[in-house]
Amino acid sequence: MGDIVTGKLDDGSSPAISLLQPFIFFGRIYNQTYVNNNGDLTFDQPWYSFTPYQFPAHGGRDIIAPFWTDIDNRANGIISYQQYTSGSVLTQATQHINQYFPQLRIRATWVFIATWDRVAYYPNSGTVRFSSKHCNYICMNTNCPAGYDTGNSSYYFSIPGSFQHNYTNLTYSSNVNVTGRWAFRVDQGSQTWPFYPFGVGDIMSDGRSPAVSLVQPFLFFGKTYSQTYINENGYLTFDNVWDSCVSYPFPRHGVPDIIAPFWTCIFRGRGVISYRQYTSGSVLTQATQDIYQYFAQLRFRATWVFVTTWARVAYYPNSGTEPSFQVVLISDGHLSFILMNYGQIAPTSMLVQVSTIWE
Incomplete structure (x- = not known):
């Protein structure tokens, strides 16, 4: 399960989580992250907003949103995270990235996993409507963008249909031909530029x-x-x-x-x-x-x-x-x-x- 992000809160967030390895996000290097209850990660500060907007926003915030909407885990559900620097999870991550990006020769040295497991939409605290563990995405009467957006720049990706109530697209389609999974390279931009590895030296x-x-x-x-x-x-x-x-x-x-x-x-x-x-x-x-x-x-x-x-x-x-x-x-x-x-x-x-x- 890993470390629990928060207790039973509506619109909560984790404290700053120190990353065991720096994370390069479109040229910026982050050493911490926040896991926010409402389905997103931020880096500079926690983000409590439960009202999503459509990407790109060209605002002042880098954000990774697997499923940004109004989530309430007071009655049920667990929000947790875990980091790995050794073991079978790194082997699994290495295999996945080399499968999706065969032109790269990567060997994972660090993996960070945040999970929103069987949490509920507000105000339906007694019902289970979203589960990242079981891929059971059922959204009703709300906009839930999925993807990433970067502050003050043009880098973004929004999963098709994620802002038009077409949430079955998250579960039954993919950009890497693995149903229900979306994978992105974010170290040097969404375009395929001929950059050599950088930012870690x-x-x-x-x-x-x-x-x-x-x-x-x-x-x-x-x-x-x-x-x-x-x-x-x-x-x-x-x-x-x-x-x-x-x-x-x-x-x-x-x-x-x-x-x-x-x-x-x-x-x-x-x-x-x-x-x-x-x-x-x-x-x-x-x-x-x-x-x-x-x-x-x-x-x-x-x-x-x-x-x-x-x-x-x-x-x-x-x-x-x-x-x-x-x-x-x-x-x-x-x-x-x-x-x-x-x-x-x-x-x-x-x-x-x-x-x-x-x-």
Whole structure:
């Protein structure tokens, strides 16, 4: 059963639940969640609302709503949660995700389960009308959106019919061909963008990184670099940190060597700027395959990958804009490559430079 969220309450919520592993939700990293009685999860604060609205709301709240409606568990039903970091549940989760997303090679290290079991709709406290355990979804005279919605951005998914009283769609259909189950990837956006894994490595806390030592030297047009600097305004440098937010067209002789996936005036806002290095594992396999696809004439096997991601950062001073992009450095010790990956890029009237320059 796990930990009980609340006692017998109408419109209640759990206290802040510390997550045993950070959860990446469309570029934002959360270390806690709230399980709310009325059929949804939130992250920043509890949410007592029993009157759902249609997604997308473009409000200020990230929400995951398996079944958001007016629920009352005072007479019957249990709302509980449980976390797993080992055992058969992780094996089961790994099998499921690899079944639904076969292009990904994932091995689950953490699972969080929230369950609303045989709870009732208000004011029918003596009747059982919703059970996540037995898949018995019967809604009457209320709107119950199911899906997820993100605050101040365009990411959302609403299960078809969930706001039009078509609740049998939740039980008898699916987006992964498993009746009664819906599965979503939420780490990097609802679109399938070619992002490398990000957000779990070292995270920048201010506008620029200190010198980041590279595990393997990076050859950049005849120069060998053993360190890099990650600049908030969308570029990497090597010799020293650089604060410029006003981009200009390349070539520009006399400036430091720079790799600019998206150089413009940026501030982190609610986003995350992170980096990570890899010398083994599936990311090296992915990089090797990517370089072979783009440069088939080369015999290349990646031995080092450096991933820097600007996830849902904002243009200064427009805090409501959230472009996401990434630069990936790849090397086998002799050959070096750069990949630039892009997610959703919000329009901007500012100058933007995307390129590399060397002197």
